[in-house]
Amino acid sequence: MDGVFLIDKPVGVTSFDVVRAVRRAANERKVGHAGTLDPLASGLLVVAMGQGTKLIPYLMAGTKRYVATISLGAETDTDDAEGKVIRRAPVPQIRGDVLGDVLLAFTGSIEQVPPRYSALKCNGEPLYRKARRGETVTPKARQVTIHSIDVISHGSEEIVLDVQCGKGTYIRSLARDLAQQLETAGHLSGLRRIASSGFCVEAAVALDRLKQSSRSEIITNHALSLAEAVPLLPKVLVDAQAETRLCTGQAVPIDDISGPVHKDEDSHVGILNPEGHLFAVGLIDQQWIRPVRIIVPKS
Secondary structure, three states, X not given: OOEEEEEEEOOOOOHHHHHHHHHXXXXXXXXXXXXXXXXXXXXXXXXXXXXXXXXXXXXXXXXEEEEEEEEEOEEEOOOEOOOOEEEEOOOOXXXXXXXXXXXXXXXXXXXXXXXXXXXXXXXXXXXXXXXXXXXXXXXXXXXXEEEEEEEEEEOOOEEEEEEEEOOOOOHHHHHHHHHHHOOOOEEEEEEEEEEEOOEEHHHOEEHHHHHOOOHHHHHHHHOEOHHHHOOOOXXXXXXXXXXXXXXXXXXXXXXXXXXXXXXXXXXEEEEEOOOOOEEEEEXXXXXXXXXXXXXXXXX
């Protein structure tokens, strides 16, 4: 089985728990996900299977959208509701215009310090393991992109935000830093991913429903084909001869492909064979298309 699943992950399970469930339900060993969701979070988890796992870098590159609930008055060591409270602070009255001005400082390309309890690695070991042992952990700031932040609601105890952001953004860090800018303390108390990789959570299947489905039902009703799996990647069509050349690592002239491609613009594209199946990802390089990843070798 080669394809992608859209799973609505419930609160209380890890992303790897979802991967294990898909492995069992689909009877497929090669399964991975495109972007971790913490156990506290729910929502869209894109899970790739078989040759679809080769598309994960392209699935992770798209914009993600979250509904985030930030509780004010207490900061935790994990920056979410699962951690221990390490600081409390009074919550000032927050006017809507002040909140809007503060949020503007968090949009665009910004420097963000990841949570101490995160899967980022230091000397080959995840930071959360070091933190759990009581070691002093000081994550390095890194550049992330937050495209937009809209206020859904705000009050004296919590703020609910609609956040659209790029790869690598920690909403837990946003909650911590936003509270500090509002001269109080805070942590992320709820998170739901509602969009990722060009997909929306409304199109996802509940994890329990997937577990109860037979393998044939999974294939028929829930699995997306490789071509459907990367909606944000432009597609081009090649003939059988060009397919053979591309699968052996050779470039082919751009005139041999069909699709709305700008010849003078470098861009990645999904390459379809004459049957319409995605078999590779290529790079448009002026007058050529060069393979950068073969998804399904030609037999």
